[in-house]
Amino acid sequence: MSTATEARAAAARPALARVAAGAALVLAALVPLLVSGNVADMLTRVLAFALLAIGLDLLTGVAGLPSLGQAAPFGVGAYAAALLGKHVTTVGPVQLVAAALAGAALAAAVGWLLVRSRGTYFLMLTLAVGEIVHELADRWEGVTGGSNGLAGVPAITLYPGGPPVRLAGVLYWYVLAAVLVCAGALWVVARSAFGRTLRGVRDNEERMRSLGYRTFVPKYAVFCLAGAAAGAAGSLWVAQARFVSPADLGFEVSALALLAVVIGGRGSLWGAALGAAVVVLVREELSPQLGGRGPLVLGLVFVAAVYLLPRGFAGTRLRRSNRS
Amino acid sequence: MTALLEIHGLTRRYGSLVALDGVSLSVTAGARHAVIGPNGAGKSTLFGLVTGSLRPSAGRVVFDGRDVTGRPDHARARAGMGKTFQHSSLFTSLPVVDNVALATQRAAGLGMAMLRPAGRHAAVREQAMGQLERVGLAGRAAAPAAALSHGERRQLEVALALAGSPRLLLLDEPTAGMSAADSARFAELIESLGAGVTVLIIEHDLDVVFRLATRVTVLHLGRVLADGTPDQVRADETVQRAYLGDAALDDLFFEEGR
Numbered sequence: 001m002s003t004a005t006e007a008r009a010a011a012a013r014p015a016l017a018r019v020a021a022g023a024a025l026v027l028a029a030l031v032p033l034l035v036s037g038n039v040a041d042m043l044t045r046v047l048a049f050a051l052l053a054i055g056l057d058l059l060t061g062v063a064g065l066p067s068l069g070q071a072a073p074f075g076v077g078a079y080a081a082a083l084l085g086k087h088v089t090t091v092g093p094v095q096l097v098a099a100a101l102a103g104a105a106l107a108a109a110v111g112w113l114l115v116r117s118r119g120t121y122f123l124m125l126t127l128a129v130g131e132i133v134h135e136l137a138d139r140w141e142g143v144t145g146g147s148n149g150l151a152g153v154p155a156i157t158l159y160p161g162g163p164p165v166r167l168a169g170v171l172y173w174y175v176l177a178a179v180l181v182c183a184g185a186l187w188v189v190a191r192s193a194f195g196r197t198l199r200g201v202r203d204n205e206e207r208m209r210s211l212g213y214r215t216f217v218p219k220y221a222v223f224c225l226a227g228a229a230a231g232a233a234g235s236l237w238v239a240q241a242r243f244v245s246p247a248d249l250g251f252e253v254s255a256l257a258l259l260a261v262v263i264g265g266r267g268s269l270w271g272a273a274l275g276a277a278v279v280v281l282v283r284e285e286l287s288p289q290l291g292g293r294g295p296l297v298l299g300l301v302f303v304a305a306v307y308l309l310p311r312g313f314a315g316t317r318l319r320r321s322n323r324s
Numbered sequence: 325m326t327a328l329l330e331i332h333g334l335t336r337r338y339g340s341l342v343a344l345d346g347v348s349l350s351v352t353a354g355a356r357h358a359v360i361g362p363n364g365a366g367k368s369t370l371f372g373l374v375t376g377s378l379r380p381s382a383g384r385v386v387f388d389g390r391d392v393t394g395r396p397d398h399a400r401a402r403a404g405m406g407k408t409f410q411h412s413s414l415f416t417s418l419p420v421v422d423n424v425a426l427a428t429q430r431a432a433g434l435g436m437a438m439l440r441p442a443g444r445h446a447a448v449r450e451q452a453m454g455q456l457e458r459v460g461l462a463g464r465a466a467a468p469a470a471a472l473s474h475g476e477r478r479q480l481e482v483a484l485a486l487a488g489s490p491r492l493l494l495l496d497e498p499t500a501g502m503s504a505a506d507s508a509r510f511a512e513l514i515e516s517l518g519a520g521v522t523v524l525i526i527e528h529d530l531d532v533v534f535r536l537a538t539r540v541t542v543l544h545l546g547r548v549l550a551d552g553t554p555d556q557v558r559a560d561e562t563v564q565r566a567y568l569g570d571a572a573l574d575d576l577f578f579e580e581g582r
Contacts, residue, residue, distance in 0.1 A: 193429045193437040193445055196418075200426045203415035210375065210409075211427045212401035212488060213435055221436065 075249020103231015
């Protein structure tokens with residue numbers, strides 16, 4: 001490829017990306033006008049799960065810290081939102097902020113030790129934390145309702161004293177707006193100087209230290225950020241499901257979130273959102289039709305993604321342009 | 325002349341193996357100080373102990389009048405030690421300019437800045453480009469670091485070490501695997517550094533050592549065998565014997581093919 005064409009292609013890419021992003025946004029905003037309430041509900045869950053996956057992508061894809069325990073802050077956020085809704089306030093944005101803080105607090109508490117480990121050790125420790133929090137949700141019946149979970153979470157309101165949001169479409173718009181704000185914040189972080197620091201830690205932590213970086217600090221910060229995103233996602237999940245149980249913070253949720261990141265392409269954030277859509281659609285739509293064999297399909301999707309798209313959705317264009 | 329780096333009785337044991345045995349040396353501010361020695365002399369161990377990637381079994385490292393023996397590597401880097409790695413250690417998935425920008429943004433205190441896009445910190449980018457020009461890599465700024473040739477990687481390695489404006493530059497066999505032309509370029513680069521940068525270089529290529537060094541320390545079996553000006557070391561008989569038995573010194577310092 002000549003340098004002139006290369007330069008033109010490079011200039012065209014952001015413009016094209018902007019058009020594609022705009023079109024996707026318009027389409028996403030129009031969803032409630034085009035589909036039934038059930039589909040809107042399902043897409044609401046896709047959005048909430050996408051926020052979980054985007055936060056995990058910042059942690060795993062950008063900073064190189066693979067976590068199998070992201071369901072823990074997700075679940076803590078979900079329980080926080082459900083408890084607030086039942087006992088304190090039904091205002092959705094308040095629940096959202098509180099859940100994000102709860103997720104961040106859990107990450108801050110366990111991350112202090114966790115981010116000092118690396119690679120597989122980190123992965124195993126996050127798995128352990130996820131299992132511990134799951135057990136806690138199961139056993140601590142006075143607060144969490146035990147294995148029955150918390151049912152009867154009231155519908156959220158958008159502002160204090162407002163009407164409860166019962167229409168699937170309106171709830172979808174609320175969740176869409178919340179996800180755009182949160183994911184937008186993560187995107188800003190990913191392209192900042194701090195984001196570059198995270199990529200540096202991912203590529204070569206020892207070199208970062210020799211440049212004067214105390215690498216614990218950015219790793220701890222991104223772990224807390226991902227925890228906050230997961231907590232916020234948990235609150236949005238509950239806003240739609242109006243129910244939370246230990247199953248919502250089980251190993252399966254963590255594994256599916258990581259799967260979404262892998263098939264979406266690590267480090268791009270938007271790829272993780274696409275991956276999350278695939279995961280939720282297969283699990284919720286395809287699985288019942290296949291007599292509950294959804295996990296099998298997801299397994300096949302995983303294998304196919306690893307072989308056919310080693311860098312996920314987000315990496316395919318890059319690969320092609322490198323080759324030509 | 326004040327010492328920028330002082331090493332007192334530095335010892336490192338690996339089980340019963342003593343890799344470094346009570347080594348003391350002093351690096352004068354502004355010096356070009358070379359450490360040479362046969363394989364197994366303890367050069368790399370010494371380097372690790374000075375940069376903080378290894379901990380000594382005994383002894384002290386004093387940098388700029390402060391005892392840094394217990395300080396971790398990143399704290400030593402902040403105090404003004406820049407280092408290159410023996411095997412190029414880069415950020416291979418990032419563009420070349422971002423590799424250097426990681427160093428310059430840290431020096432500017434922006435490593436944790438989360439709000440503005442990284443590219444908008446103009447000073448960070450300009451300083452990074454300046455370092456790339458200095459080492460002759462400006463034309464490769466946008467290339468992924470993984471696409472660089474071996475020689476270019478060595479250049480980038482030096483740019484990374486220099487980008488933090490260190491007062492002490494620690495070079496671990498910087499010309500290993502370089503072509504003769506690249507080695508000469510590298511020597512020119514080091515010569516072009518002002519007296520504000522002190523250089524401690526561990527090197528196999530004795531041409532480079534005797535071209536650059538103002539002082540040479542010879543390690544042998546974990547101990548200091550000789551320490552002095554290049555001419556003194558060249559004339560030292562114990563160095564000659566340690567390296568080569570009774571062979572002529574020219575064989576030691578000017579091997580065939582160099």
